[in-house]
Amino acid sequence: MSATPLLELRGIDKSFGPVQVLRDVALTVHPGEVTALVGDNGAGKSTLVKCISGIHPTDAGEFLFNGEPVHIGSPRDAATLGIEVVYQDLALCDNLDIVQNMFLGREKRSGIVLDEPTMEQLAAETLAGLSIRTVTSLRQHVSSLSGGQRQTVAIAKAVLWNSKLVILDEPTAALGVAQTAQVLELVRRLADNGLAVVLISHNMNDVFAVSDRIAALYLGQMVAQVKTTDITHAQVVELITAGRSGGLGLATDPGSNGDGPQPADSISGGVR
Amino acid sequence: MTTTAVRKDGPAAVTPTPTVGGHARNYLSRVRGGDVGALPAVLGLIVLCTVFAVMRPSSFLSAGNFANLFTQGAAVTLIAMGLVFVLLLGEIDLSAGFASGVCAAVLANVVTVLGYPWWVAVLAAIATGLVIGTTIGLLVAKIGIPSFVVTLAGFLAFQGIVLMLVKDGTNVSVRDEVLIAIANRNLTPALGWALTALAVVGYAAVQLLRHRNRVARGLITDPITVVALRIVGLAVILGTAVYVLNLERSRNVLISSLKGVPIVVPIIAVLLIVWTFVLQRTSYGRHIYAVGGNREAARRAGIEVDRIRISVFVICSSMAAIGGIVAASRANSVDPNTGGSNVLLYAVGAAVIGGTSLFGGKGRVLDAILGGAVVAVIENGMGLMEYSAGVKYAVTGVVLLLAASVDALSRRRAAATGTR
Numbered sequence: 001m002s003a004t005p006l007l008e009l010r011g012i013d014k015s016f017g018p019v020q021v022l023r024d025v026a027l028t029v030h031p032g033e034v035t036a037l038v039g040d041n042g043a044g045k046s047t048l049v050k051c052i053s054g055i056h057p058t059d060a061g062e063f064l065f066n067g068e069p070v071h072i073g074s075p076r077d078a079a080t081l082g083i084e085v086v087y088q089d090l091a092l093c094d095n096l097d098i099v100q101n102m103f104l105g106r107e108k109r110s111g112i113v114l115d116e117p118t119m120e121q122l123a124a125e126t127l128a129g130l131s132i133r134t135v136t137s138l139r140q141h142v143s144s145l146s147g148g149q150r151q152t153v154a155i156a157k158a159v160l161w162n163s164k165l166v167i168l169d170e171p172t173a174a175l176g177v178a179q180t181a182q183v184l185e186l187v188r189r190l191a192d193n194g195l196a197v198v199l200i201s202h203n204m205n206d207v208f209a210v211s212d213r214i215a216a217l218y219l220g221q222m223v224a225q226v227k228t229t230d231i232t233h234a235q236v237v238e239l240i241t242a243g244r245s246g247g248l249g250l251a252t253d254p255g256s257n258g259d260g261p262q263p264a265d266s267i268s269g270g271v272r
Numbered sequence: 273m274t275t276t277a278v279r280k281d282g283p284a285a286v287t288p289t290p291t292v293g294g295h296a297r298n299y300l301s302r303v304r305g306g307d308v309g310a311l312p313a314v315l316g317l318i319v320l321c322t323v324f325a326v327m328r329p330s331s332f333l334s335a336g337n338f339a340n341l342f343t344q345g346a347a348v349t350l351i352a353m354g355l356v357f358v359l360l361l362g363e364i365d366l367s368a369g370f371a372s373g374v375c376a377a378v379l380a381n382v383v384t385v386l387g388y389p390w391w392v393a394v395l396a397a398i399a400t401g402l403v404i405g406t407t408i409g410l411l412v413a414k415i416g417i418p419s420f421v422v423t424l425a426g427f428l429a430f431q432g433i434v435l436m437l438v439k440d441g442t443n444v445s446v447r448d449e450v451l452i453a454i455a456n457r458n459l460t461p462a463l464g465w466a467l468t469a470l471a472v473v474g475y476a477a478v479q480l481l482r483h484r485n486r487v488a489r490g491l492i493t494d495p496i497t498v499v500a501l502r503i504v505g506l507a508v509i510l511g512t513a514v515y516v517l518n519l520e521r522s523r524n525v526l527i528s529s530l531k532g533v534p535i536v537v538p539i540i541a542v543l544l545i546v547w548t549f550v551l552q553r554t555s556y557g558r559h560i561y562a563v564g565g566n567r568e569a570a571r572r573a574g575i576e577v578d579r580i581r582i583s584v585f586v587i588c589s590s591m592a593a594i595g596g597i598v599a600a601s602r603a604n605s606v607d608p609n610t611g612g613s614n615v616l617l618y619a620v621g622a623a624v625i626g627g628t629s630l631f632g633g634k635g636r637v638l639d640a641i642l643g644g645a646v647v648a649v650i651e652n653g654m655g656l657m658e659y660s661a662g663v664k665y666a667v668t669g670v671v672l673l674l675a676a677s678v679d680a681l682s683r684r685r686a687a688a689t690g691t692r
Contacts, residue, residue: 093565104562114554
């Protein structure tokens with residue numbers, strides 16, 4: 001863990017029309033750590049990720065990357081900084097093989113011809129670097145892979161580009177027990193290799209299994225960001241559902257806050 | 273991040289060293305898994321040829337008839353080659369038949385009515401195809417009308433345009449020597465052999481270089497025996513075909529000699545090589561497959577989906593234009609029915625019979641040629657057996673339906689065996 005966080009967000013606001021989805025959100029992400037981003041449906045997790053990855057522009061707030069202020073205006077900007085997102089629905093093409101998927105849109109070429117051997121080698125090295133041995137052939141179509149293997153390929157694809165920050169949107173949501181364990185192991189390995197990892201998850205077991213820090217969003221506000229070792233299961237659930245837990249979370253009762261639970265409903269409605 | 277790991281540890285080395293037997297087993301398991309590729313077309317072709325050869329041994333198996341198959345099937349095959357691109361995105365172009373008619377009519381008018389040289393007419397026809405394709409592509413990709421509707425409208429409108437271009441029901445003849453030669457003249461036997469040798473040597477060079485390159489980098493390769501078998505296979509097929517086409521097929525040699533490979537064959541071969549290269553070896557081709565497989569994934573990978581969608585319609589209509597030129601050459605004229613009646617359905621049928629999926633994401637340009645051969649053999653063989661046009665259409669319809677069923681079933685099978 002290093003002193004300067006890799007990514008630091010300060011005072012992020014984001015509204016869609018009249019609905020304010022994120023208000024004054026702060027988040028720090030350290031290299032070599034898994035930061036779990038938790039929150040109920042409509043809390044703003046996906047929106048926050050889309051702001052980080054440049055899909056949505058923010059209304060206000062600062063981005064610091066490696067301590068330097070940056071502006072992320074498009075997915076391309078995010079990719080240049082080394083931010084890669086693995087989406088829930090994977091974004092793999094079933095009819096292409098593993099190598100083709102990993103290099104999709106960024107193919108290596110010599111002249112106008114695709115440089116298949118180089119791509120295959122790089123893909124093999126990346127998978128080996130992540131100690132992935134579940135895939136038998138790199139030239140196998142993605143349609144023939146299991147859910148866990150697909151998730152593995154999607155993560156390897158994100159890592160291939162010397163990325164520094166990998167954001168995983170519910171990577172284990174559709175997986176069985178054994179495959180979940182495999183993917184979590186991989187997530188841990190990413191962090192151990194020095195990457196910063198943001199893991200969005202609903203599953204407390206997963207969160208406690210791999211994360212170093214937990215950041216809880218409640219109705220568009222970051223209510224707590226604490227070390228995983230300093231917090232219990234029950235406290236996290238309270239933070240997610242009520243926005244506070246003991247000394248953690250929102251200081252005042254949400255009801256007395258100017259725009260408390262009332263817009264809350266419209267938020268969860270609006271985000272859908 | 274990417275540790276330079278010893279490749280022995282890498283997943284590439286997990287599979288054992290490839291053997292010929294392993295290669296065959298691999299192929300069989302792929303077929304069982306629903307990835308049948310062109311197998312149905314090849315089997316169908318063998319069955320059909322056997323049946324017709326038994327029923328009409330003297331006429332179907334003659335060298336003259338063999339040459340006929342090529343010129344008869346050429347226009348449909350060319351249109352089908354373009355359709356493969358559209359089908360790869362899961363779209364359809366119902367206007368391709370009459371688009372070829374419009375382009376043929378433009379060709380005939382420019383060369384015969386306006387009196388320009390042949391190459392101006394050819395360029396005008398292909399330019400017409402480009403314009404048609406761009407228009408369809410823009411309507412589909414930018415306005416968002418389903419391609420089925422846009423091209424159905426095109427189907428009607430182009431039919432009308434052909435009628436207007438050929439002055440209501442008459443026809444425009446094409447007498448230019450070069451244009452007529454495309455579908456009616458042959459290469460000299462020596463030139464035919466030279467081009468065959470070039471094709472085989474070129475194919476061998478590409479295959480062997482690729483093999484050597486992959487071995488040098490320690491990547492999994494097909495065993496050298498399989499590579500050699502492929503090269504020998506191509507040499508045997510091309511050699512046999514050219515040998516038969518170089519036989520004398522004139523009824524009376526004293527009056528005129530008729531032998532050699534029809535000129536349209538090397539034209540199709542060159543287009544096959546070019547388009548196969550584009551699809552398999554360039555990132556543009558890779559992106560076509562990606563958009564056909566998962567449009568959202570392609571978009572997220574930074575691929576300009578709209579541009580790809582427009583471009584396939586441009587390719588399809590341009591290939592239709594070339595098909596139209598060949599059709600005009602073969603008929604020596606253009607009439608209101610050029611590119612009409614069954615041309616489009618035969619072309620779609622050819623692509624699908626060859627193994628191109630109607631659901632997008634799967635297909636090759638070679639499929640159009642194999643499927644085109646099946647369609648041409650049915651048309652030709654049934655004609656020799658003196659069946660009526662009605663029976664021919666019905667049989668072709670059934671074959672298309674069979675091909676579409678194979679496509680749908682293999683897709684289901686792939687889905688069942690594919691995900692774990």
